[in-house]
Amino acid sequence: MALLHRAADQDYREAQFMLGVAYAAGEPAVPVDNIEAVKWLILAKAQDGLAYSMLTHQMSAEAVATATARAALWREDADGKKVQAALALGNRNEVSDLTRLADEGIPRAQYELGWLYTVGVPDGIPSKMVPGLTEFQPNDRKAAELYLRAALQGYPPAQSRLGSILYEGKGLAVDKAEAAKWFEKAAARSEPTAMMALADMFATGDGIPADKNRAITLYGRAAAKGNAGAMKALGENYANGRLTERDSQLAYMWLTLASQKYRKELVEVFANEADETRRSLTELMPQSEVELAKRAADRCLRTNYQQCGRSGFVDWLWELL
Known part of the structure; x- marks a missing residue:
């Protein structure tokens, strides 16, 4: 059985099929497990076969769904x-x-191949200026084709990248409404870059109707995934009140977190911008409010960006207990 598993794990369809049959029939060392059996039959692409049909006929829809999810x-x-x-x-x-x-x-x-075409690796040619080096030749159209193939299969990073291509018009004609559709698909799968891009579009009404509430919600979801750009956008929005009412504490908190994240990613320019906006806030905030904002930032960071609301006296008491 161990050898059969090793062969199945190397993607041999025959071994996967035999493993499915073994789990369906049961052996001295292998108890009957219909879910595992169906999983391996799916991987062996044997859904049209008798074994798959007989097994799924006696299983609940929930059990078949579990097997399908395991196979995926x-x-x-x-x-x-x-x-x-x-x-x-x-x-x-x-x-x-x-x-x-x-x-x-x-x-x-x-x-990944689409990304290589984006930077120009596949079509690279020997440099005429520097012997031994390669001059990369970006191929946006080929990259877009590959991103589309992956996006149509539901791969969130490709859906997000395709949205960017349609928004920018690199490799495909500019179509911001279509870009938003692909960003929506990726955002539904919690792809941070897509959520950030879609939030920007809703915030400005660029290519789609403006929607401040959707923008703030998407920035928040992206920030919860650790996206520094979304943290900075939230901080700036709470500072200037463009999308929501002004809230100095939340602005300070998000700008603090954005600065820290950008510095970890070695993006000093944006970290400095966040720091500059935060410094301007402190000139208008009482020291007690600054301390509360710092506690809010600490709590948000400790909880991996999951508890990122305002901090108050009651929160401070709970932290002491």
Whole structure:
């Protein structure tokens, strides 16, 4: 059984099918497990077979859904390992392996290959100015094609990237309304960059009707995922009251967190901008309010951006207990 598992884990369909049958029939060392059996039959692409039909007929819809979800997670993990192995090769071998995996229909491979075309690795040519170096040749149209293939399979990073392409018009014609649709799809899967981009569009009414509430909500969701840009946007909005009522404490809190995150990411320019806005706030805030804002920032950071509201005297008492 161990050898069968090893072969199935290497994506041999025959082994996956045999493993499914083994779990369905049960053996001395393997108890019957219909969910695991259906999972392996799905991975073996045997849904049209008799074994799959007989098993699912006697299982509840919930059990079949569980098996299907397990198969999807296994496939995602296995495909991820293949892509990681390809990315470790570097340059030409990397492009070759990713192309093969992309042709197999693996969305992450399509996305990663699209990124390589974005920076110009596949079409790179030897430099005429510096011997031994390569001059990269970006191919936006090829990149857009690959992002679209991955996006159509529901891969959130590709959906977000495709939204950016449609918004900027690099590789495809500008279509901000269509860009918003792809950002929406990725945002629904909690893709931070998509939530941030869509929030910006709702905040300004750029390409879609302005919606301040949606903008703030999306900034908040992106910030909860650790997006420094969303933290900075929230801080600035609470400082100037453009999308919500002014709130100096929340503004100070989010700007503090944005500055810290940007510095971890070595983006000093935006960190300095957050610090400058925060300094201007302290000139208008009583020291007691500044202390409350600092406590709010500490609590937000401790909870991994999950508890990021205003701080008050009652909160301070709870922290002492």
